[in-house]
Amino acid sequence: xxxxxxxxxxxxxxxxxxxxxxxxxxxxxxxxxxxxxxxxxxxxxxxxxxxxxxxxxxxxxxxxxxxxxxxxxxxxxxxxxxxxxxxxxxxxxxxxxxxxxxxxxxxxxxxxxxxxxxxxxxxxxxxxxxxxxxxxxxxxxxxxxxxxxxxxxxxxxxxxxxxxxxxxxxxxxxxxxxxxxxxxxxxxxxxxxxxxxxxxxxxxxxxxxxxxxxxxxxxxxxxxxxxxxxxxxxxxxxxxxxxxxxxxxxxxx
Ligand SMILES: [Zn+2]
Numbered sequence: 335x336x337x338x339x340x341x342x343x344x345x346x347x348x349x350x351x352x353x354x355x356x357x358x359x360x361x362x363x364x365x366x367x368x369x370x371x372x373x374x375x376x377x378x379x380x381x382x383x384x385x386x387x388x389x390x391x392x393x394x395x396x397x398x399x400x401x402x403x404x405x406x407x408x409x410x411x412x413x414x415x416x417x418x419x420x421x422x423x424x425x426x427x428x429x430x431x432x433x434x435x436x437x438x439x440x441x442x443x444x445x446x447x448x449x450x451x452x453x454x455x456x457x458x459x460x461x462x463x464x465x466x467x468x469x470x471x472x473x474x475x476x477x478x479x480x481x482x483x484x485x486x487x488x489x490x491x492x493x494x495x496x497x498x499x500x501x502x503x504x505x506x507x508x509x510x511x512x513x514x515x516x517x518x519x520x521x522x523x524x525x526x527x528x529x530x531x532x533x534x535x536x537x538x539x540x541x542x543x544x545x546x547x548x549x550x551x552x553x554x555x556x557x558x559x560x561x562x563x564x565x566x567x568x569x570x571x572x573x574x575x576x577x578x579x580x581x582x583x584x585x586x587x
Contacts, residue, residue, distance in 0.1 A: 367406050367580065374441050377449045395476075403485065426453055459476070466578060486557055487558075493523075521559060522540065558571065
């Protein structure tokens with residue numbers, strides 16, 4: 335019961351924050367991509383020819399991604415699903431054979447998403463090793479519900495904790511370090527560290543300070559953070575994503 339209540343609180347907090355963001359974007363116009371991207375899911379099967387991914391889960395990932403990308407008029411639609419029967423691909427390694435699987439199954443003019451039950455690194459939810467606007471294939475590898483985050487990478491965003499808090503809390507060097515976006519506060523998060531960053535309700539409790547002795551106050555609800563309290567992107571992140579596509583020469587289709 336306790337867990338249920340906490341979940342409810344987190345949901346309510348997130349809903350409020352999204353509404354605030356909607357109002358914000360109404361005030362200041364964002365560029366409009368005005369495009370629906372076709373998504374092709376490739377589902378890898380394990381040795382028993384099963385997968386934890388079903389169509390509802392895929393549609394759920396598309397729906398939540400559409401919600402987050404709506405302010406820049408980018409939408410995604412599930413256009414095709416196939417299965418990959420070679421069981422050894424159900425636990426892909428980030429550095430191992432991802433190029434091989436892509437070479438065999440990639441389809442042009444789609445965002446190709448490879449779904450696995452787990453990666454060999456069990457903490458990894460997904461990764462996107464290509465950008466939406468360049469000549470490399472548009473592809474994402476996913477084991478869990480982090481499609482909005484990976485799509486953020488594909489549209490040019492870095493993690494909010496890039497540089498692990500090297501950005502000053504006062505933002506004075508925000509254009510040259512960190513995620514290079516000034517409306518995302520400095521984020522000291524370190525991947526793999528056993529530091530306790532958050533309290534029970536997503537409140538930031540780490541008491542480390544930056545080079546000026548100021549306490550960090552990262553946006554724990556930012557999609558590009560690793561705190562898992564996902565609420566949204568900032569205006570600066572939306573601008574970067576929209577311009578990545580609008581300034582790019584490759585339009586895919
Ligand atoms: Zn990431």
